[in-house]
Amino acid sequence: MISISAPPNEVGSAALAAAARMAVERLGGDGDGCALVVRLMLEDVQSRQIDGVDAGDVDLRIDVEGTEVVLTLRDGGAPSQTEPATLNPLVMLGVVTGSSTGTDGHANVTEVRLALQAHHEVFDHSGIDVLDADAPESSDEVTIRDLTADDAAGLTTLIYRCYGWSYAHPDMYYPDRIASAITAGARLGEVAVNRDGELVAHWGAVRHGPHVVESGSTVTDPRYRHRGIAGQLGERLLQRLGEMGALGRFREPVLTHTATQAIALKEGAVMVGLRANCGHAIAQVGITDGLVSHRTSLTVAYAVLRPLDPADIYVPHVYEPILRTVLSTADWPRTIRHAESHVEAPSGSVSSISYDHANRSAVIDVTVVGQDLIDVVDSALDAARRSGSRYVEVRLPTAQPAFAELGEGLIDLGLAYAAYVPLLQADSDVLALQWLDDAEVDTSDWHYADDRVEAFALSVVAQIREAADRAVRVRREAARQAR
Numbered sequence: 285m286i287s288i289s290a291p292p293n294e295v296g297s298a299a300l301a302a303a304a305r306m307a308v309e310r311l312g313g314d315g316d317g318c319a320l321v322v323r324l325m326l327e328d329v330q331s332r333q334i335d336g337v338d339a340g341d342v343d344l345r346i347d348v349e350g351t352e353v354v355l356t357l358r359d360g361g362a363p364s365q366t367e368p369a370t371l372n373p374l375v376m377l378g379v380v381t382g383s384s385t386g387t388d389g390h391a392n393v394t395e396v397r398l399a400l401q402a403h404h405e406v407f408d409h410s411g412i413d414v415l416d417a418d419a420p421e422s423s424d425e426v427t428i429r430d431l432t433a434d435d436a437a438g439l440t441t442l443i444y445r446c447y448g449w450s451y452a453h454p455d456m457y458y459p460d461r462i463a464s465a466i467t468a469g470a471r472l473g474e475v476a477v478n479r480d481g482e483l484v485a486h487w488g489a490v491r492h493g494p495h496v497v498e499s500g501s502t503v504t505d506p507r508y509r510h511r512g513i514a515g516q517l518g519e520r521l522l523q524r525l526g527e528m529g530a531l532g533r534f535r536e537p538v539l540t541h542t543a544t545q546a547i548a549l550k551e552g553a554v555m556v557g558l559r560a561n562c563g564h565a566i567a568q569v570g571i572t573d574g575l576v577s578h579r580t581s582l583t584v585a586y587a588v589l590r591p592l593d594p595a596d597i598y599v600p601h602v603y604e605p606i607l608r609t610v611l612s613t614a615d616w617p618r619t620i621r622h623a624e625s626h627v628e629a630p631s632g633s634v635s636s637i638s639y640d641h642a643n644r645s646a647v648i649d650v651t652v653v654g655q656d657l658i659d660v661v662d663s664a665l666d667a668a669r670r671s672g673s674r675y676v677e678v679r680l681p682t683a684q685p686a687f688a689e690l691g692e693g694l695i696d697l698g699l700a701y702a703a704y705v706p707l708l709q710a711d712s713d714v715l716a717l718q719w720l721d722d723a724e725v726d727t728s729d730w731h732y733a734d735d736r737v738e739a740f741a742l743s744v745v746a747q748i749r750e751a752a753d754r755a756v757r758v759r760r761e762a763a764r765q766a767r
Contacts, residue, residue, distance in 0.1 A: 287343065287346075290342060293330075301322045313399075328364065332364060342360075348400075350464030355396045360390075367385055422508055426478050435483060438483040442485075474517040474518075486502070495529075496534065534553075534586040536559070545583060548587070556703050557716065561579040561725060562718075564644070598685045599715050608620065632652075632660075633654035634651050635648055650679060677716050678694070681712035682714065
């Protein structure tokens with residue numbers, strides 16, 4: 285960690301940018317890009333200075349987290365709601381990967397994440413063949429064990445052998461990202477290894493906060509299928525998740541075939557969401573005929589790993605019908621409450637935004653609902669759109685009664701239901717809403733495990749269209765009122 289302080293003027297800006305450049309270059313990152321980001325952050329601070337008020341020095345801290353550099357800037361200027369708009373082009377280039385803007389009670393705190401070079405180093409696939417689904421089966425013995433950071437390149441190779449470049453999660457083609465996540469404890473998994481040391485099967489999980497994990501990336505080399513290896517990996521992984529205290533896990537079954545949906549339902553999961561057009565177009569070996577013509581959509585299935593404590597949840601009325609449908613299929617101790625009018629809430633919301641350059645998407649995570657919720661979310665949506673995002677998810681805490689009242693206008697921003705995930709935040713369940721750049725979702729190649737999945741999916745699609753229509757009407761009405 286490196287910490288530097290300087291006044292928010294031209295001299296101070298130059299000094300902070302130069303120090304950041306040198307520090308990041310030593311870490312193997314893009315020093316010039318980092319210096320540019322620091323200058324843009326300081327320009328934003330300067331634009332928020334109040335005439336005649338000495339806000340003091342700004343403090344810049346530089347940390348490394350895995351394959352990212354984290355720049356944290358504290359300033360005493362006028363409050364800020366979103367990261368500087370001038371950073372948007374760098375988001376589109378994949379240099380800036382995330383940001384957050386808020387206050388620590390004493391100063392504005394802006395955090396910007398930048399990719400280190402390892403973030404862009406895809407694996408070398410030369411000499412590795414993509415295997416057909418009907419490749420000759422192998423009778424070699426395999427050893428099953430925990431996934432380690434040293435397995436990162438082997439896991440990427442396994443995925444390439446099975447899917448070529450068509451795998452839905454681009455991060456899995458970057459061994460350094462995988463290794464960093466394993467080392468940090470954010471990713472865990474079980475693997476099967478043959479006598480030559482090759483990974484031939486994997487089932488993993490990624491932590492999302494202290495209580496919930498996302499399980500998936502289940503893949504088996506075609507030569508080793510039909511031997512029950514995946515089942516063994518899944519059982520071992522489930523035991524580890526229980527030992528580490530996870531309360532629930534979710535997965536994202538695709539909509540282009542029913543197998544993964546059916547597996548999730550058979551294992552007791554509940555369909556809690558649908559993320560429409562959330563990722564880039566993919567080709568699924570043996571499933572789709574080449575690259576699909578539109579962005580990919582995923583369902584969200586959630587299963588509890590241990591009994592949940594009873595909890596009240598508060599959501600705006602417009603999202604309540606879909607949520608009630610979800611809860612009707614679950615036996616979770618959750619009760620939808622209607623908040624009293626004028627519930628107390630802080631003046632300012634607390635939120636952050638992260639970007640996925642590969643999928644041209646963003647996630648806005650609101651942890652505190654304030655009186656300015658609509659303005660904060662609207663500003664963050666605008667920043668995400670200007671950064672090239674075609675899909676934006678907004679996550680909101682259902683444990684805060686104020687959300688039911690203050691979130692009523694979110695649908696007029698074009699935000700529709702996406703998912704409900706128990707305990708996704710440390711102290712709250714989460715209602716996830718979604719904005720799409722194109723509300724006309726192509727469902728022509730969707731397949732459903734049963735009628736209930738179909739009805740649920742189509743209800744979400746209907747609300748996506750409703751939300752888009754309402755956003756248009758609100759904009760036009762505002763324009764008419766302004767004449």
